[in-house]
Structure formats: structure tokens, C-alpha cells
Amino acid sequence: MATQATLPKATAAKFRARARDWPQIRAAYGFISLWIVGFLVFTLGPMIVSLVLSFTDYNSIGTAKNVGFANYRELFQDPKVAHALSNTLVYVIIYVPTAMAVALGLAMVLNRVGRASGFFRTVFYLPVMTPTVAVGALFLLLLNGQQGLLNRTLDLVGINGPNWTTDTHWVKPGLAITMLWGVGGMVVIYLAALRQVPKELYEAVELDGAGSWARFRHVTIPMISGSLFFTMIVQTIAALQMFDQAYTMFFGAQQNSTYSNEAALFYVIYLFQQAFQFLHMGYASALAWLLFLITMVITAVQVRVSRRYVYYEGEKH
Amino acid sequence: MAPAPGTDGGRAGNRTEDAPAGHTGVLGWDLRPATKRGPYLIVLALAAVVFTYPFIWLISASLKPRTEVLDNLLIPRHVQASNFTEVWNYAPMLTWLGNSVTVALAAAVTVTLSSALVAFGFAYFRFPGRNVLFGLVLGTMMLPQAVTLIPVYLVWDHLGLTGTQVPLWAQNIFGSSFYIFLLRQFFLSLPREMFEAARVDGCSFFGLFWRIALPLSRPALAIVFVFEIQASWSDLLRPLVYLQDTSLFTIPRGLKSIIDTFGNGGEQHWEIIATASLIATIPMIIIFAFAQRHIIDGIATQGRKG
Numbered sequence: 001m002a003t004q005a006t007l008p009k010a011t012a013a014k015f016r017a018r019a020r021d022w023p024q025i026r027a028a029y030g031f032i033s034l035w036i037v038g039f040l041v042f043t044l045g046p047m048i049v050s051l052v053l054s055f056t057d058y059n060s061i062g063t064a065k066n067v068g069f070a071n072y073r074e075l076f077q078d079p080k081v082a083h084a085l086s087n088t089l090v091y092v093i094i095y096v097p098t099a100m101a102v103a104l105g106l107a108m109v110l111n112r113v114g115r116a117s118g119f120f121r122t123v124f125y126l127p128v129m130t131p132t133v134a135v136g137a138l139f140l141l142l143l144n145g146q147q148g149l150l151n152r153t154l155d156l157v158g159i160n161g162p163n164w165t166t167d168t169h170w171v172k173p174g175l176a177i178t179m180l181w182g183v184g185g186m187v188v189i190y191l192a193a194l195r196q197v198p199k200e201l202y203e204a205v206e207l208d209g210a211g212s213w214a215r216f217r218h219v220t221i222p223m224i225s226g227s228l229f230f231t232m233i234v235q236t237i238a239a240l241q242m243f244d245q246a247y248t249m250f251f252g253a254q255q256n257s258t259y260s261n262e263a264a265l266f267y268v269i270y271l272f273q274q275a276f277q278f279l280h281m282g283y284a285s286a287l288a289w290l291l292f293l294i295t296m297v298i299t300a301v302q303v304r305v306s307r308r309y310v311y312y313e314g315e316k317h
Numbered sequence: 318m319a320p321a322p323g324t325d326g327g328r329a330g331n332r333t334e335d336a337p338a339g340h341t342g343v344l345g346w347d348l349r350p351a352t353k354r355g356p357y358l359i360v361l362a363l364a365a366v367v368f369t370y371p372f373i374w375l376i377s378a379s380l381k382p383r384t385e386v387l388d389n390l391l392i393p394r395h396v397q398a399s400n401f402t403e404v405w406n407y408a409p410m411l412t413w414l415g416n417s418v419t420v421a422l423a424a425a426v427t428v429t430l431s432s433a434l435v436a437f438g439f440a441y442f443r444f445p446g447r448n449v450l451f452g453l454v455l456g457t458m459m460l461p462q463a464v465t466l467i468p469v470y471l472v473w474d475h476l477g478l479t480g481t482q483v484p485l486w487a488q489n490i491f492g493s494s495f496y497i498f499l500l501r502q503f504f505l506s507l508p509r510e511m512f513e514a515a516r517v518d519g520c521s522f523f524g525l526f527w528r529i530a531l532p533l534s535r536p537a538l539a540i541v542f543v544f545e546i547q548a549s550w551s552d553l554l555r556p557l558v559y560l561q562d563t564s565l566f567t568i569p570r571g572l573k574s575i576i577d578t579f580g581n582g583g584e585q586h587w588e589i590i591a592t593a594s595l596i597a598t599i600p601m602i603i604i605f606a607f608a609q610r611h612i613i614d615g616i617a618t619q620g621r622k623g
Contacts (some may be wrong), residue, residue, distance in 0.1 A: 243553070
């Protein structure tokens with residue numbers, strides 16, 4: 001009985017509060033309305049359209065013909081899909097951990113030199129500003145098997161470098177080297193994170209007699225794990241979508257090229273070809289959804305595994 | 318909450334330098350500052366050479382005759398500045414540079430204003446649905462662009478705008494999730510009392526945004542602006558999808574066509590490719606020279622949890 005008596009009262013109070021907030025709510029939605037429209041027209045809508053298209057045969061001009069699951073069945077039989085997928089995953093596995101390790105190493109060294117770090121930080125970041133097509137063109141020359149700078153340098157130390165742009169086994173490592181040149185963004189993020197680590201923590205574990213590895217393992221890594229986690233997710237998603245440099249270096253108008261580009265057929269390149277060169281928009285939409293699912297699964301696994309290791313300052317446990 | 322962009326940067330450098338003796342550093346090694354900094358500086362100097370050498374190589378290659386481009390000599394045997402005029406004979410570089418400037422400015426102006434507007438909505442107001450909607454903003458940050466590539470193309474196709482430069486920037490009118498996130502973080506760091514005081518004085522909600530939040534956020538807006546200029550200047554995929562007419566090409570699309578013509582399988586004029594690559598890069602280097610502190614502080618903020 002008592003609850004029944006108070007309920008209308010509470011509801012009325014809530015409504016009065018709502019009425020008072022109404023101008024605020026209206027204004028708030030006014031401010032974010034642009035984003036809502038953009039989300040509907042350029043994200044949610046397209047995703048639905050893409051899902052619908054993935055069950056059709058569509059060449060962008062005529063009408064879409066419903067083909068049921070035919071595109072998805074074809075995905076699993078198309079050797080090029082398997083090929084592009086394995087190329088992409090191999091590249092992700094080579095590039096992401098290497099880039100994180102190199103960036104962390106550079107950031108830790110930078111963290112030791114005080115004021116000079118500003119200068120070096122700038123130097124490491126400069127390649128990130130370079131247009132990706134220019135990076136591709138530049139490394140096509142630097143990675144050249146006979147005359148390229150990298151192999152000439154390796155010669156100096158007695159290593160006979162592989163043909164990075166034509167040897168199918170070395171194309172993906174070569175692209176990873178190309179992308180490593182742009183590792184400066186991660187260096188900057190890690191350096192900022194390292195500077196947030198309280199010095200007292202190091203002193204405390206030092207008193208416990210921890211060696212340098214133990215300090216790295218039990219203080220540095222946990223304290224910057226948030227940034228490590230963030231870059232891992234972002235870099236993995238970006239690497240799964242590798243396009244610009246690989247396309248610049250190995251694909252283009254000259255389809256009669258003298259070298260093999262099979263080893264550089266990444267997933268998004270194949271998707272692009274299917275959609276915009278062969279105009280198989282329905283099939284390409286199915287490809288897009290497969291990429292979406294793969295990305296989601298990989299991200300979810302990373303989140304799940306990392307949850308145990310990531311430490312956020314100020315987080316309540 | 319993460320600190321606002323620009324609050325860390327240089328000051329943190331001093332902290333490291335003034336660290337007391339016995340402070341632990343890389344891998345926790347005990348290092349007395351200044352005296353033992355040498356080895357680290359050597360490592361960094363070597364790394365800096367590795368990172369800058371490709372630029373130096375590119376400048377050098379752009380000054381070499383065709384037969385010597387790949388000889389890897391740092392000082393060209395024969396300096397040939399004519400490559401720069403040659404490029405103009407082979408390709409409408411000036412048109413492409415102009416196109417890139419137009420597109421980049423349109424992209425950056427629209428995305429900065431719209432993202433700020435949306436970010437202010439999320440930062441200032443408490444309203445039903447806020448957390449769900451902001452979760453969606455963060456979610457779209459993680460969404461691969463390739464997933465929406467085809468249907469977004471069909472949207473522009475439907476509007477009859479494929480084959481024009483409009484699709485390269487117009488989506489920015491609706492804001493971009495990463496910038497909304499970045500600017501919201503900044504707006505949250507502004508003292509709320511300031512806005513309340515202005516409200517009491519009869520300032521409208523839009524006035525709070527336009528007359529208080531925006532002027533106080535110039536550093537953050539500059540970061541968004543420069544990030545977008547850089548992203549737009551680098552974009553290859555969308556020009557490939559939307560542009561057929563050579564005279565509408567942006568610099569990356571034009572550079573790609575130069576590589577197709579004069580690179581592997583083409584006529585092999587690598588000095589033209591090197592020179593064109595350098596020309597495409599120089600504007601970004603100039604922007605970086607002016608805005609590097611802002612850019613680097615912005616990147617540093619990106620990796621912190623919001």
C-alpha cells in the first residue's frame with residue numbers, strides 16, 4: 001500500500017525534473033545531432049546496406065540480384081581470399097609486436113636523456129608526417145634487391161640481403177620495415193606513459209632487491225600497460241587494413257608488371273579490386289563483413305587476454 | 318580523467334633531467350644522470366640517423382640524373398636540379414598540389430568545427446542516452462573503414478557526386494569520432510564554474526560553446542586541424558575510389574599515377590618519382606615545423622585512457 005502511495009509522487013517529481021531539464025536535453029541533442037545524422041547516414045545505414053548487398057549480385061549500375069548465401073560460400077572456396085587473409089595475418093603477426101618492441105625500446109632510451117628527448121622525439125615523428133604514397137615510393141627504392149640502400153648497408157657487415165620487393169618470402173618483412181619507419185607515433189605515446197610512472201615505485205622495488213629485469217617486468221610494464229594495450233588494439237586494426245604502402249609498391253595501373261605481387265595481396269587490396277575494378281560489389285560486401293567479423297574477434301580476444309594484465313591508475317578494484 | 322592536451326610535453330622533460338642520483342631508468346638500471354647519459358645519446362643518435370637517412374637519400378636522389386639515382390651516394394656526382402622542372406613537364410603537379418590544399422582545408426575546417434560542436438554536447442550536458450551514444454562514438458573509432466567503403470561509395474554515387482572531390486571531405490561535416498573524443502577530453506578539463514557563471518549572466522548554450530569553450534580550446538582545435546590536414550594529405554584509398562579525371566587528382570593519387578607510369582613495369586624514371594615524392598612531402602614537413610609541439614602533445618594524449 002505504502003509503495004503504491006509514494007509511486008505517483010516520485011513519478012511526478014521525476015517528470016517535474018524532466019520538464020526543468022528539457023531545454024538542456026534539447027540543447028544537448030542539438031549539439032550532437034550532426035554526429036547522429038552522420039552516424040546514421042555514413043555508418044549504421046551503410047553497414048545495413050553492406051549486409052544486405054552481401055547477399056546479392058550487384059555491379060553498382062543494375063539492380064541487385066538476391067543470391068542468398070552464394071557470396072559467403074564463394075568466400076570459403078576462393079583461393080585468393082585464403083591467400084589475402086593469410087598474407088594479412090602474417091603481416092599483422094610480424095609487424096605489430098615488432099613495432100611495439102621497437103617503439104618501447106626507443107621510448108625507454110628517450111626517457112633517459114632528459115631535455116634532448118624533445119629533439120629526438122621530433123626526429124622519430126617526422127616520418128609519420130610523410131604521405132603514405134611517398135613512403136611507398138621511397139621504400140620501393142630503398143628495399144631494391146641489388147641497388148637498394150638497405151642491402152648495400154647489409155653488404156657492409158657481410159650479409160647478403162634478400163630481394164625485399166620480389167622474393168615472395170621477404171615481401172611482408174620488407175613492408176613491415178617500411179611501416180616501422182613510421183613507428184614514431186607509438187614512441188611518443190610510450191614516452192608520455194613512461195613519464196607518468198611514479199619514481200617511488202622503482203625505489204620501492206629496488207629496496208626489495210629487484211634486478212633490472214624484475215623492475216622492467218613488475219613496474220614499467222604494468223604501469224604503462226594501458227598505453228601498450230591501446231596501441232596494440234589500434235595498430236592491429238590498422239595493420240589488418242594495410243593498403244596504401246602495399247598498393248603503392250605492388251599494385252596499380254601496370255598490371256603487366258615484371259614482378260610477383262601475390263605476396264603483397266592484402267585483404268583490403270583484394271576487397272578494393274573486387275569492388276572497384278571488377279565491380280563485384282555484392283561479393284566485396286561479403287568480404288567486408290568477413291573482415292569486420294575477423295577484426296571484432298581479434299579485438300575481443302585481445303581485450304579478454306589483456307583485461308588480466310592492464311592496470312589503470314585510479315581504477316577501483 | 319586524462320589531462321588536457323598540452324599539459325605535459327616539455328615540463329616532463331625537466332623532471333627526468335632533475336631526477337635525483339640513484340634514479341632507475343631503462344630496465345631499471347641504476348644511472349646517475351648526466352654522467353651516464355652518454356650511451357643513451359649514442360643509441361639515440363644512431364636511431365636518428367636511421368630515421369632521417371631516407372629523407373636525406375630522397376633529397377639526394379631528387380637531384381641526381383637518371384642513371385645515378387640508385388647509386389646510393391649521398392652527394393650526387395652530378396647535381397641536376399632540372400628534375401624539379403621535368404616533373405612539371407610530365408605531370409600537372411601544381412594542379413594536384415592545389416587540389417590537395419583545397420581538399421585538405423575543406424576537410425580540416427569542417428571536421429574541426431563539427432567535432433567541436435558534438436564534443437561540447439557530450440562534455441557539457443548530462444542527458445538521457447549520453448553514455449550509450451558516446452559508447453557508439455568510441456565504437457565507430459574501432460570500425461574498419463573498409464567495412465563501409467562500398468555502401469558509402471553508393472551513397473555518393475546516388476547523390477551524383479562520384480567523380481568529384483566532394484566525397485573526399487564532405488563526410489567531415491558530421492564530425493569524426495576520434496576528434497570528438499579528443500576534444501571532449503579537452504572540454505572536460507575546462508572549469509565548469511566558468512560556464513555556470515556565464516549561464517547566470519544569461520549566456521545561451523550555443524554562446525557557452527562559441528564564446529567560451531572554442532576560444533579557450535585553440536591548442537586542441539589546432540591539433541585536430543593539423544591531424545586532419547595530414548590525414549587528408551596522405552589519403553590514397555578515397556581518391557582511388559572516387560576520382561577518374563586526372564585534373565581532379567590530389568597529390569597522393571597523382572603520385573601513384575606517376576609511379577605507375579615511371580616505376581616498375583613502366584619507363585623507369587626513378588629520379589622523377591623521387592622528386593615528385595619529395596614535392597608531396599615538403600608541405601607536411603613545413604606544417605610540422607610550425608606545429609610540432611602541438612602535434613606531439615596531441616599524439617601523447619591519444620594513448621591515455623579517457
